[in-house]
Amino acid sequence: MKKIAAACIAVGLATGAASAMDEVTLQLKWVTQAQFAGYYVALDKGYYKDENLEVTINAGGPDIAPPQVLAGGGADVIIEWLPAALAARERGLPLVNIAQPFKSSGLMLTCSKESGISSPTDFPGRTLGVWFFGNEYPFLSWMSQLGIPTDGGGGGVTVLKQGFNVDPLLQGQADCISTMTYNEYWQVIDAGISADELVTFKYEDQGVATLEDGIYVHEERLSDPAFVDKMVRFVRASMRGWKDAEADPDAAAEIVLDNDATGAQTEKHQKRMMGEIAKLTAGSNGTLDPADFQRTVDTLLAGGSDPVITMQPEGAWTHLITDQAL
Numbered sequence: 098m099k100k101i102a103a104a105c106i107a108v109g110l111a112t113g114a115a116s117a118m119d120e121v122t123l124q125l126k127w128v129t130q131a132q133f134a135g136y137y138v139a140l141d142k143g144y145y146k147d148e149n150l151e152v153t154i155n156a157g158g159p160d161i162a163p164p165q166v167l168a169g170g171g172a173d174v175i176i177e178w179l180p181a182a183l184a185a186r187e188r189g190l191p192l193v194n195i196a197q198p199f200k201s202s203g204l205m206l207t208c209s210k211e212s213g214i215s216s217p218t219d220f221p222g223r224t225l226g227v228w229f230f231g232n233e234y235p236f237l238s239w240m241s242q243l244g245i246p247t248d249g250g251g252g253g254v255t256v257l258k259q260g261f262n263v264d265p266l267l268q269g270q271a272d273c274i275s276t277m278t279y280n281e282y283w284q285v286i287d288a289g290i291s292a293d294e295l296v297t298f299k300y301e302d303q304g305v306a307t308l309e310d311g312i313y314v315h316e317e318r319l320s321d322p323a324f325v326d327k328m329v330r331f332v333r334a335s336m337r338g339w340k341d342a343e344a345d346p347d348a349a350a351e352i353v354l355d356n357d358a359t360g361a362q363t364e365k366h367q368k369r370m371m372g373e374i375a376k377l378t379a380g381s382n383g384t385l386d387p388a389d390f391q392r393t394v395d396t397l398l399a400g401g402s403d404p405v406i407t408m409q410p411e412g413a414w415t416h417l418i419t420d421q422a423l
Contacts, residue, residue, distance in 0.1 A: 145334045195417070
C-alpha cells in the first residue's frame, strides 16, 4: 500500500508539474515565415519549455492587426513595427515595447526602371504601392518630409493600397511598390525581372529608418509581477532562438518550414529570407536602443502638416524585461 501511495503521489506531482507550465500566446505580424524564425527556433529547440512556458504562436495574415488582437485579449504579446505601435498608443491603446530583436530596417520602395524614376524627386505624378494596416506610417512620414502630397492631386503621388503581393509592379498598375529586403523584392526577381531592371530606395538610406519587428505588450499587464516574470522568461528564450537563427540560417529556415501549416513556403525562399533577416537582427541582443527609438520618433514627428504622431511618446518602451532577461 505504501508503494502504491508513493506511486500515486509521484504521478500527482508529475501531473502538477506538467500543468504548472505558464501559457503565453504570441501573435505574429504576418504568416509563418523566416521573419519570425527566432520564435519557432525557440519553440522547436525547447527553449520555452526550459523556461517553464507553453507558447502558442499564432500566424498573422492580411486581415489580422496585432494591436487589435492584443486589445481584444487574443494574445499576451505581439510582434509589431514601432510606427504602428506608437500610432496605436497615441490613439489610446497603450502598447509598450519590451524587447527589440530587429536592429535594422528592411523596408524598401522598389520601382521599375522603365518608369523613369531614379530619385525621390521623380515621385510626383506617379502611382506608388503602399501597404496599410499600420505599415503605411513610414511611407506617409517620408512623403510628408519630402513635401509630396499623397492625395493623388497635382504635384503629389497616387497611393495604391497594395495587397501583400507584387502584382501591381508586375502588371504595370504601379510605378513602385513596397517591398522588404527579405521577401517581396525577391518575389519580383523570381517573377523574371532582373535587378538591373529595378530601382530600389531603402528607407534607411533615405533617412526615414524606423524600427520594425519588436515585442509588445499591453501596458497595464506590466503592473502584474507574475506577468512580468513570464515575459522575462519569454524574451530570454526568444532571444536564444534568434541568436541560433543568426548562427545557422539554413537550419532556422528548415524549422520555419516544419511549422508552416499551409505548406505555402518554399525552401529556396525561406533560406534566402533567413539570410536577409539575419542581417537585420545582427547587433541586437534584444534590448531596445533608446537612440534607435528616438530616431524613429523624430522621423514620425517630422511629418509636416500631417505627422504620423503628434507628440513625444511617454512610456512607450521599457527595459524592465530585458534587464532581467538578458
